[in-house]
Amino acid sequence: MPQKPNHEKPKDEAPKSFRAPRGMHDLLPAEQPYWERIEAAMRSAARFYNFQRIEPSLLEFADLFRRTVGAGTDLVEKEMYSLKTKGGDVLALRPEFTAGIARAYLEHNLSRMGQPQKLWHFGPVFRHDRPQLGRFREFTQTGFDVIGGVNDAVYDAQVLLIAMGILEDLKIKDVSLKINSIGCRVCRPIYKKQLQTYYRSRAKQLCAECVERLETNPLRLLDCKDPECRELKKKAPNFLDKLCVTCSKHFREVLECLDELGISYALDNTLVRGLDYYNKTVFEVFAEGAGSDVGAILAGGRYDYLMEFIGGHLTPAVGASFGAERLIAVMKAREIPVPAKSVRRVFVAHAGDSAKKKALKLIKELTNAGIPVSESLAKDSLRAQLKSADKENASTALILGQKEIYEASVIIRDMRTGLQESVKMERIVEEIKKRARLN
């Protein structure tokens, strides 16, 4: 005796509803226009400025980040998603792109592919941080790097030029560029000492955190938000006055390039950046006004020593990354419209069961001819099908019924005017293409 199929849920299986883990997010269809817009802007800029895409591995040895980003940084200390493989390696989901790009550059000898290498990237990075506005645990960075060749200030400026061009392309106006130089291994230690000397004599007025920072990372004293620390900062030695000749010249050239390009900027000697690998030029871009609460939308700088940290030669390098979610947040806050890419499709409808299979075949033929199609074949009512066609904003509907099959024809209906005519099946592709040209 045949058993009835049982379609009921097994009772002992408790329903469990899953959610995306904290800070992770789904890029739903409604969001896609923003993403396509940003990626298009990046691709376009990359094409004009001759940057090639690079996508380093999502997982790296955790040590790579410890060595480059820095062992003392929050990014490495608190925010890395690390895991141990069955073989015992400690890997980490990349918390940023630069280290991986540098590793790939070395590993694959990209310096032999021409210098400098101009590279761009677009992809997810992960930081185990508490989510808030403009901050997620999984987010997307996209940016440009120039690696190798001559250490020339023009590349610092070019990276900024391209980035500002992207913002312009995205119609994000009213942004501020903050820029600073944090010197090199010659002048930075000297400056650090001067800074320490200055603050040590005034240690009693510092906040508790800054007392600690005074020994570990004195540069960070400059961006403490404590009112008393801020007051002290005003009279602290300014790095820009203490840069060595090389760094000073480099920075001056960067600024001259920016002047030449008409890019406005604000010097900000409190801008020190949290990552160890930066030297000389560092910068951040913020949205002013609506959207300013998401934080920096672009950040970057020069990282000439990074290759040395991971076993390579001293290699000039400069780069910058956008936080794509932050760009989108700014665009939303400012109600910057993004065009939803609407493909006007040809809708295939059927009337009657035997026509359904023929309709399916017709869809295949149209698709093969490069015509975007849609359908609602599971609906039997022609009315309901045309309703779908209308909702999808289809340009044309093709209607196939008993009569048409018998005549080897198909009804072609202009969805805008409602005019329709019967066309021989073998001419249908040609007819649709003709109409597409006329529109």
Add this chain to the structure above:
RNA sequence: GUGUCUAUAGCUUAGUGGCAAAGCUCCGCUCUGUGGAAGCGGCUACGAGGGUUCGAUUCCCUCUAGACACCCCA
């Protein structure tokens, strides 16, 4: 990681210590050879767990998630 606030349907929002509402969306029907309208109907929710209570979506606790601020950062 710390703090504050929040959690009702796909979305926006009502509401109550005692049957949980509405608008929009979605699906269907009126209407299986012709869309845009209208009418009717339907699906779908009190984030999870525990406590107090005769009874909790409502009050309390814990957790989870979200928003915002701090830390930090794209």
